[in-house]
Amino acid sequence: MIHAVNEWMNNRFHPSATVRKEVQLMIRYIREHYKEDVQVAKLVQLHPSYAGQMFKQEVGENFSDYLNRVRMEKASELLERTTMKIYEVSGTVGISDYRYFCKLFKRHTGFTPTQYKNKQV
Template structure:
């Protein structure tokens, strides 16, 4: 979820965009709204944000001045300007501050959705490139990501999913799948199954639990699916395992 800040001196616009626009569905969290650019500027000096939606004409500090300051600061925040004016001079000055997004009021619902959908894709690609670049340049970073993913599965094996793991390391699920395979030699889904099976084997050694209870404890709603996975992993059924030899190595 990308963090978005809104600055507009129109109270109705602030209220409408903060209460009724579906930011979350577009991948954004509207973290704060402000009446002018000065308030937004002060906030952004102490808080992180990925994008800023602001009006050009505001009291105290307008959107162009705010964009200029952020540009000179090299903040990396993507600025989307709103204005009731369509003069070329405004757009030209905005381009000087690396502002490539300029919406003219009144902005329609569909236009705003379209603009921020495109922005979300751009931010995703930028984040993936940065992450991939760091991973290639820093082996220690790659190991850290791998360790985080493994630790997540070992702690949340019952409900572990590729999507949740991806959010944890701020990567695209497809990229995480390839990354995990590349750095561990094992598919992410296979690792989840392995962790579940080894945990199931530990629970089977405890006679307090029945097989169907263990099935649910390791993430299987149907005991038949659990039995099938267990047999495939250990070469025997849970009952045979409980009554006989108990193999299994710790997860690394």
């Protein structure tokens, strides 16, 4: 089931050819720089509110929701494939607040990070 969820999430992250080139660039940048404080409006030289509006129109979700989804996908992979502590995974995916990370992870996966990690054993 977890692999099916990851596959579904991966399909949502890869932009189709019909998506505007600015949004494709934003998506690529997010996937490569999800650990950082991502500000893609500067990257595509658009006003932040316009970039956000365009992103939502093309992708179907807010920029911050998409960024968090990418981060949770990466966190899931790290929890599955490494022996990292949960707080280490949190920092690695760009979320410094451990409690916020746990809340966000549960919202996206339906499991706490500990439950998710234990299911991988």
